Amino acid sequence: MIKLNVNGKPRSVDVEGEMPLLFVLRDHLGLLGAKYGCGIGACGACTVHLDGMPVRSCSLPVAQAVGKKVVTIEGLSAKGMHKLQQAWIDHEVPQCGYCQTGMLMSAAALLAAKPVPTDADIDQAMTNLCRCGTYTRVREAIHAAAKPTAKKVGA
Amino acid sequence: METTRRDFLKVSAALGGGLALEFSFPLTAMAARGQTPAEVNAWVVIHPDDRVVVRIARSEMGQGTQTALAQLVAEELDADWSKVSTEFASPNEHIRRKRIWGSMSTGGSQGVRSSQDYVRKAGAAARLMLVEAAAARWKVPAAECIGANSVVTHAATGRRLRYGELAADAAKLTPPSNPPLRDPKDWKIAGKPLRRLDIPDKVLGKPVFGVDVVLPGMLHASIAQCPLFGGKLKGVDAAVAEKMRGVKKVVREADFVAVIADSWWRADQALKKLAIEWDEGADAQASSESIMKLLRDGLADPKLASARKVGDADTALAAAAKVIEAEYHSPYVNHATMEPQTCTAWFKADGTLEVWTSTQNAEASMAMAAETAGLPLEKVEVHKPMLGGGFGRRGAPQDFVKQGVLIAKAMPGTPVKMMWSRAEDMQHGYYRPASLVRMKAGLDAQGNVSAMQVGIACPSILALLRPEAIKDGVDFTAVRTLSDMPYGIPHQKIDYAMRNPRVPVGFWRAPGLQNAYYRECFIDELAVAAGRDPLEYRLAMLKPGDKNRLVLEAVAKAANWGGPLPAGVHRGIAVSDGFGSYTAMVAEVSVSNKGELKVHRVVSAIDSGYVVNPDTCRAQSEGNIAFMLGATQYQENTVAKGRMVEANFDQFRLLGLAEMPKVETVLVPTGGFWGGHGEPGALCVAPALCNAIYAATGKRIRSLPLKHHDLRKA
Incomplete structure (x- = not known):
């Protein structure tokens, strides 16, 4: 189980640590705002925040997001x-x-x-x-x- | 969209269904909420609370077609715009109702211009029916009542009824056959820069694009197509892949292999572990060079198809005071939509097939799905989510639908969402055709063009996608802009060599626009040879009243052609009509001593006859400029060993934000015709840019992309 903090909420997912964050968000957590565009971090359609920094989530193994705050478009503004x-x-x-x-x-x-x-x-x-x-x-x-x-x- | 989607989601939840319901049965969904919206006609649905839902038959891939069409309907309906939303018409219902919504195809900049007449009439008819319903209730002549801002008023007595109160009655009336339309000069909703209806959702990440479809128990698929055009699958060793986590099935088809898994990444990882053997087919040695040779040999063919013949160009050339000759070339270019090709298909227990796909032509998707599944059209529904770009890739070719259906067929009862990787998208496009063009012009003693002879060697899009549209060996998309020049050139001979390598070609934004590059750069060469100003030279060849002339004059004025420029900045100009509109452009560039190009400003003038939403038209102008600055400078898809070389955006560069020049768009609608906006603004970018580079450097760019040229001063 990988434990994440996504948009301020704790989430647990049973995925490989090397699965890119993008696919964890999209296919396992149902957060579809971040998009797949290239898979090599070139286009930025998958950009989310990791501890406030913009990252290309298609190229970030989910294991590297553990213990950090992930914010997606769905959580950009609470209200x-x-x-x-x-x-x-x-x-x-x-x-x-x-x-x-x-x-x-x-x-x-x-x-x-x-x-x-x-x-x-x-x-x-x-x-x-x-x-x-x-x-x-x-x-x-x-x-x-x-x-x-x-x-x-x-x- | 938003209102409708909420309606759907509520009812889907209540019925335990999925997204299928969301798109299929809007009226059922609304009825389930205790409301009874009335379909006044196929295009206009009005709720008791006055909400108006306009049905949209065309796709929305970013140009704002959805909003523009709603504006046209709302204008004639005289609806309160704040109460207007849209929904996409169901392709299945479309077939069952004998194609009631007309064409669903969204290409050729046709979305608005080809449907404006009947959608406006639908709005006008609905208004007349609402007025008639009110008049009947009040027992007064309909002529004494006015429908405006979603209310019918009887002027004499001041009585009022809201559209929502009248819709059910109106729906029962016989529609008027040919309702009069408003003069565009009286428009209140159309013609105004109203905000696009889809944007508020888009900034929140809410819209469902093709890749965002989620269905109960859905699985994911990644696909590997034969990298060689025309190649076939020989064999696959899937032993390793089949044991990988989440993998459900390996699907083997004639020219592709796919892995189905519980997430896309897992499917894609397993795909990479397949040992695939391809039967490479007959063209395994094809290369960009071999294709160039094919095109060059084509031009030498003594029996070319004639695309245009006026006067006697051979004799006139022999008599010319000066003859100028040049050869131009441009490469294959991929659409590279940001959203890769995708298709979700679900063979359901009741024998029906549902498909969700980002498509520019839902009817073509439906036909492909039905044919692939071996089902009658009535048993197939195609749902149209938002498109992450189209540019022509998702229209005529429905390869992705065929694949999606074949993959889901391997898992009956389970919805499967297929998404291409970017590499698949780059290497399995329907590319803008590469072409080679040789032009020869004769100038008289004053420098005027007396004759022009053009040979065009270009793969045929129509031969692949619409062979019935080829006439006398000529594919009009391969010769346009050269075969229909507005310039008064007395002798013309325009010939076409159709040469079709296996590389698939398709309708790329403004199909045939490479010819605008060739023509307008060559005209620039002629102006230089004649020692004349490029603007004046063009104007001298255009008849008074020609709209090409009008846009040239408009762009020259806006760009202050001939006026002073900052040191080192130079201008280029071009004009072209196409896709129903007339466009002209001025590009301002500088080139550093190191040969680095900077585009400072681009001024674009467009006459589309009418403008339904000036803001979205400006957005199309900006988008076309960015699209073409990227293509002109960087993009090509190279063939080597029978396959495409470039696999991703690191090899196929898009324009970046930092490179975006200042853009000024001058809309000069002269009325009386309906032109498009999705493509015309792309036509003049390459020639205006290359002509400006010539002005800056003395270097004539006769092949694209620019990245292969040393731009340091000649």
């Missing part, structure tokens, strides 16, 4: 919406939406580390790939969420 999610709505960021949960998790980790990021900070942190090409709006939405006046819905 309602993170200000980034609101900004994403305001700027109509997603197209197909498949990569967007990973985008949001990367952006949330960026804002936690740098509340008012520069364009260069965004360039560096946002290495997630989007095939629909939503990048212009991702950048705009991050800047909007970083403004002190950004709407904060719920937690």
Whole structure:
């Protein structure tokens, strides 16, 4: 049994330690927000937080998540919406939406580390790939969420 | 979607069912909640509390088609937009009701433009029926009543009835046959940048994509297809794999092997332990070079199919003051949807088959599922989750549905979800065809083009996917943009060499757009040879009133063509019509001394006739630019030893956020026609970019991708 802390709750799963966290979340814990895109940590569709840091869960053996706090898109905001999610709505960021949960998790980790990021900070942190090409709006939405006046819905 | 899904989830829980119910029987679900929504017509369902559910027949793969179609219906219905939601029409019901929802295909930038007429009429008809129902209740002439904002009002007496109060009565009336439609200039809901209906769920990770389907007792499958195009399975030693944890079954089919297990990762791990022997087939030595030779030999064929012939190009070329000739080439390129191909299938005890798949054409999925299973269409249902991108990959080819059904057939009674690994997706695409084009133009003493001769060697998409659409040996997707030039060139000879290697080709975003790259770069070469400005040169060849002209003028104005630029920044321009719309683009780039390219700004002008949602149209423009900047700079799928080399995003690079230029989109809808937005914005990116690179470096880029070129100044 592997014991995890996911979105603030203890979870136990009977899986191999080398199973990537992504598949534990998706196929064993029913958390489907993080997506499989490449399996090699290149695209970031699987991004979740591990102790607040963005990680590519497709390439992280679940054993390495033991004793750490895993947060997925489902747990990004305990009540309602993170200000980034609101900004994403305001700027109509997603197209197909498949990569967007990973985008949001990367952006949330960026804002936690740098509340008012520069364009260069965004360039560096946002290495997630989007095939629909939503990048212009991702950048705009991050800047909007970083403004002190950004709407904060719920937690 | 959201409301509907909640309805479903509640009732599914109550009935102990799974997601199947969620998508199949919306009305049953709502009825179970003690409400009786009325289907006023096939497109419009109205609840007693005024909620309007608009049925959507096309797929939603990111372009906002779902919202745009709902806007058109709501506009004519004159509904309160805040009460409007959507649901995807059931393909099975569609067949049973004699294809009542028209085409379910979502490609060719057709989603809105090809259904706008009948969905608007459905909205208008529903409004007239609601008005008639109110008039009957009040015993007044219908002409004295107005339906607006989900309420019918009798102006003379001030009486009001909500749509929700009238829907049941309205549903019983005979629909008007040809209801008048509003003039788009009077639109209140359509034509406005309303927020997309699918986005709030998408930021929460809530939508069910194809890969997110979960069913009771469901198993997972990973697949290995024969890496050689046309190859077959010879044998498999599954001894090790079958003993691995969670593995339920190894499925052997003609050209693939799959492992079914209790999680995808376990299935995939076991797949890697299979010892598979492939019968490599006839093309085991095919390579990008051998395919290039095939194309080159094609151009030398003395008997090519004629795609267009105007005047006498040979004679005119012989008489030309100057002859310019160039050869251009572009590679195979994969769609690489972010969500890999996926299909969940469930052979049920009652003899029916249910399929969940990310599809651009649910009817094609249904036909493939039925054929593969040997079942009549009526026994098959296809559920349409959200698509993690499409770009043409999930339309005509339904290979993933065939596989999903074959895999589930090995486990009757158990739903099995198949998902491709990224490597499978990269190496088993229906690629944008590689092509080779030779162009020759004659200029007169003033530099005007008197003649153009073009040979196009290109694998045929239609030969593989829609052979009935080939006419006189010509695949229009392989020759368009060159065979239908808007330019006034008096003598033209456009020939086509169909050469079909085994590499599967398909409808990649804006099929045929490589020809826009060839044509618009070559026109740039001619402008340079004539010593003329590239914008002025194009305008001089376009008739007054031609919409290609209009978008060129619009983009030139927005980009301040001819105006000053920052030091080191250079511009390129291109124009092309396609997919019902007219587009022109200006790219601004700089190239460093080391040959590093930076794209600073891209300005795009589009005339699509009408614009249903300006914000989603702008989003498509931005997306098309990102898609094509990635393709033009980096992407190619290379053939070696009969198979595709690139296996993942480390070898097939997408554009990154840091590289995204500033984008300005100028929407110039002139009315009177309906053009698309999903693809037209892609047409001009490669030529505008390469023409800007020429302006910056003096280097003419005649083959893609750019990564193979040294961009340091010539």
